Amino acid sequence: MSLVLSITVGVLFATGVFLVLRRSVLRVVIGLALISHGANLLIFVAGGVARVAPPVAAAGTTAPPTQHADPLPQALVLTAIVISFGVLAFLIALVSRICQPDAAGQVADDTDQYAEVRP
Amino acid sequence: MTWLVALPLVIPLAAAAVGALGRSGGAWQRWVSVGGAAGLLGAAIALLVEVDRVGHIVLHVGNWHAPFGIALVADRFGALMVTLTAAAGLWCMIYALREQRPGPEASGRPERPFLLPMMNFLLMGVCGAFLTGDLFNLYVWFEVLLMASFVLLTLGNTRAQLVGTLKYVVLNLLSSLTFLSAAGIVYGLYGTLNFADLGRATAVGGAGGVGASPEAMAAAVMLLVGFGIKAALVPVFFWLPASYHTPSFAVSALCSALLTKVGVYSIFRLCTLAFPLQGEALRESGVLAVLAAVSMVVGVLGAASQQQVRRILAFHSVSQMGYILMGLAIGTPAGMAAAVLFFLHHAVVKSNLFLIAGAMQERTGSNHLKDPAIAGLMRASPLLAAAFLLTALSLAGIPPMSGFAGKLGLIASGVDAGAWWLVGIAAGVGLLTTFSMVKIWSEAFWREPGGEAAADGHGAVTPAAAGSGGLGLMLGVPVALAGLTLVMGVAAGPLAAMCTRAGAQLADPSAYITAVSPKRASEVNAAGAAAEAGGERPVGNASGGETGRAAP
Numbered sequence: 308m309s310l311v312l313s314i315t316v317g318v319l320f321a322t323g324v325f326l327v328l329r330r331s332v333l334r335v336v337i338g339l340a341l342i343s344h345g346a347n348l349l350i351f352v353a354g355g356v357a358r359v360a361p362p363v364a365a366a367g368t369t370a371p372p373t374q375h376a377d378p379l380p381q382a383l384v385l386t387a388i389v390i391s392f393g394v395l396a397f398l399i400a401l402v403s404r405i406c407q408p409d410a411a412g413q414v415a416d417d418t419d420q421y422a423e424v425r426p
Numbered sequence: 427m428t429w430l431v432a433l434p435l436v437i438p439l440a441a442a443a444v445g446a447l448g449r450s451g452g453a454w455q456r457w458v459s460v461g462g463a464a465g466l467l468g469a470a471i472a473l474l475v476e477v478d479r480v481g482h483i484v485l486h487v488g489n490w491h492a493p494f495g496i497a498l499v500a501d502r503f504g505a506l507m508v509t510l511t512a513a514a515g516l517w518c519m520i521y522a523l524r525e526q527r528p529g530p531e532a533s534g535r536p537e538r539p540f541l542l543p544m545m546n547f548l549l550m551g552v553c554g555a556f557l558t559g560d561l562f563n564l565y566v567w568f569e570v571l572l573m574a575s576f577v578l579l580t581l582g583n584t585r586a587q588l589v590g591t592l593k594y595v596v597l598n599l600l601s602s603l604t605f606l607s608a609a610g611i612v613y614g615l616y617g618t619l620n621f622a623d624l625g626r627a628t629a630v631g632g633a634g635g636v637g638a639s640p641e642a643m644a645a646a647v648m649l650l651v652g653f654g655i656k657a658a659l660v661p662v663f664f665w666l667p668a669s670y671h672t673p674s675f676a677v678s679a680l681c682s683a684l685l686t687k688v689g690v691y692s693i694f695r696l697c698t699l700a701f702p703l704q705g706e707a708l709r710e711s712g713v714l715a716v717l718a719a720v721s722m723v724v725g726v727l728g729a730a731s732q733q734q735v736r737r738i739l740a741f742h743s744v745s746q747m748g749y750i751l752m753g754l755a756i757g758t759p760a761g762m763a764a765a766v767l768f769f770l771h772h773a774v775v776k777s778n779l780f781l782i783a784g785a786m787q788e789r790t791g792s793n794h795l796k797d798p799a800i801a802g803l804m805r806a807s808p809l810l811a812a813a814f815l816l817t818a819l820s821l822a823g824i825p826p827m828s829g830f831a832g833k834l835g836l837i838a839s840g841v842d843a844g845a846w847w848l849v850g851i852a853a854g855v856g857l858l859t860t861f862s863m864v865k866i867w868s869e870a871f872w873r874e875p876g877g878e879a880a881a882d883g884h885g886a887v888t889p890a891a892a893g894s895g896g897l898g899l900m901l902g903v904p905v906a907l908a909g910l911t912l913v914m915g916v917a918a919g920p921l922a923a924m925c926t927r928a929g930a931q932l933a934d935p936s937a938y939i940t941a942v943s944p945k946r947a948s949e950v951n952a953a954g955a956a957a958e959a960g961g962e963r964p965v966g967n968a969s970g971g972e973t974g975r976a977a978p
Binding site for chain 1: 562565566569572573576580583585588589591592595596599600602603606607609610611613614615
């Protein structure tokens with residue numbers, strides 16, 4: 308199970324890096340999304356994957372079962388998912404704002420405004 | 427007194443939330459935001475005084491004790507940084523009182539709604555990063571401050587800002603993801619994310635010691651890369667000059683004072699506290715020294731090639747980060763102390779230069795040195811010229827300003843440690859820094875106005891842009907800060923003594939570790955195995971006997 312997940316992490320990172328290196332902004336965004344999925348899965352795999360009981364104490368007992376899953380990586384992944392969701396949403400809004408065409412239907416070229424001497 | 431540690435997080439959050447309820451730019455928002463920053467400064471000073479007295483203040487959030495819960499820790503270094511954050515927040519907000527309003531049409535100053543509350547959110551994130559004692563929590567604070575800075579950089583909605591922010595977001599997101607992956611690996615390896623507990627685990631070197639394993643080095647280097655991007659060190663600094671020249675001047679000043687500092691601060695924590703053996707190895711192999719030297723040189727050369735004031739300043743930030751890292755690369759307590767002093771000096775001076783650039787823009791409508799409109803500032807505003815001169819000399823390290831005290835400490839400790847080539851580079855870069863400051867001085871302040879403009883006929887500044895009114899706070903804040911850098915240089919004694927105590931704590935983290943968690947997590951586990959809940963080790967963790975976090 309860990310092996311399959313590890314390979315998945317590798318594939319996600321590789322695809323993500325490939326896309327981030329493209330010239331199209333949209334591919335960069337998708338690449339970042341894939342890398343963030345890869346990072347989340349990496350935390351999960353690094354924390355250890357096992358088929359055991361959930362870390363919840365049954366009614367009437369004070370301790371969870373002897374063999375129980377580590378809840379912490381799950382909490383970390385949950386936090387990381389929420390954060391990367393927020394950042395990616397911001398990024399997509401930013402890209403759509405930048406690529407908005409003007410009245411003539413043209414998207415402005417990104418020239419360096421300070422490259423030439425003013426005026 | 428442990429609640430003092432929580433105040434620097436609670437005050438900016440409350441000020442931001444309450445301030446955001448008011449009308450954008452209205453009196454309510456102004457008073458609440460600036461009042462919040464002033465309250466934060468008061469709380470930070472109280473924290474600093476108390477920390478200096480007792481050494482460490484630890485707050486176990488929710489009373490879950492470290493290493494299981496998240497600990498907020500203030501040592502002298504952290505408390506100094508929080509005080510600096512609060513002070514920088516206050517002066518940038520006072521300056522922003524004028525900048526948040528839209529300027530006259532020709533000045534090109536757009537409306538920036540909710541500028542002040544967002545600055546308070548940023549302060550909360552930065553304070554959190556300086557106070558947390560937990561690796562994953564540090565990641566969360568990084569994201570809090572990044573989110574706030576994303577919004578601050580885009581406020582105003584000009585195209586240049588949006589494009590600059592895009593580069594900023596993408597590169598910082600990559601850095602966060604590197605950091606996040608490293609945090610996952612660290613948890614897998616050691617079963618703990620608490621700095622103190624981690625430091626204890628990785629300090630076990632030698633044959634069979636976990637600290638000597640290649641995995642530990644891999645994790646440390648991944649963290650170094652993540653923090654290095656945030657700190658804008660040279661191979662990975664490109665986001666900084668691409669974005670810092672676009673937003674409002676107060677935001678440029680605040681970001682330059684704080685954001686890169688958080689990255690360098692984290693590198694200090696990484697190399698001294700969390701991974702002491704790896705930090706030592708990185709230092710001895712010269713990796714840190716090379717990073718510092720290359721940052722210093724490339725940053726200053728980049729600055730020399732630029733003609734736009736804020737771009738010059740942004741490149742200088744890269745160069746100055748190299749100086750701070752040089753303190754860590756030297757690695758002696760004196761070197762660390764000098765680096766801490768340099769942190770304080772650089773935040774004051776660099777943010778002041780950005781604020782002065784804002785006043786130049788306000789006065790002349792231009793920020794480009796080849797623009798004829800910018801010439802003759804010496805006559806137009808002698809007070810601004812004096813403030814610039816003092817601050818620029820301080821950046822270059824001329825006595826008696828604070829830059830001299832900072833650089834003297836670094837160079838002296840470098841000489842003591844025998845790092846001659848590093849010292850030579852630092853001194854040479856100081857000379858080049860002077861060169862690009864003189865460039866701004868001679869083009870913008872000394873040059874007689876009107877010469878070229880009259881020649882080609884269309885360079886004259888539009889009267890509306892050349893803010894005919896007084897500069898008000900946009901002049902008052904830079905003058906006060908120029909005075910501050912002078913005072914920090916002339917009366918450097920008490921400050922340097924404080925930094926020396928902070929440097930001693932950094933160089934020997936054992937007191938920090940004892941203060942945060944008296945026992946190794948595995949010992950706590952073993953002791954509590956028979957007792958109540960949480961005694962059983964979670965099997966899901968791959969790290970076997972080194973498991974740190976049990977289900978509480």
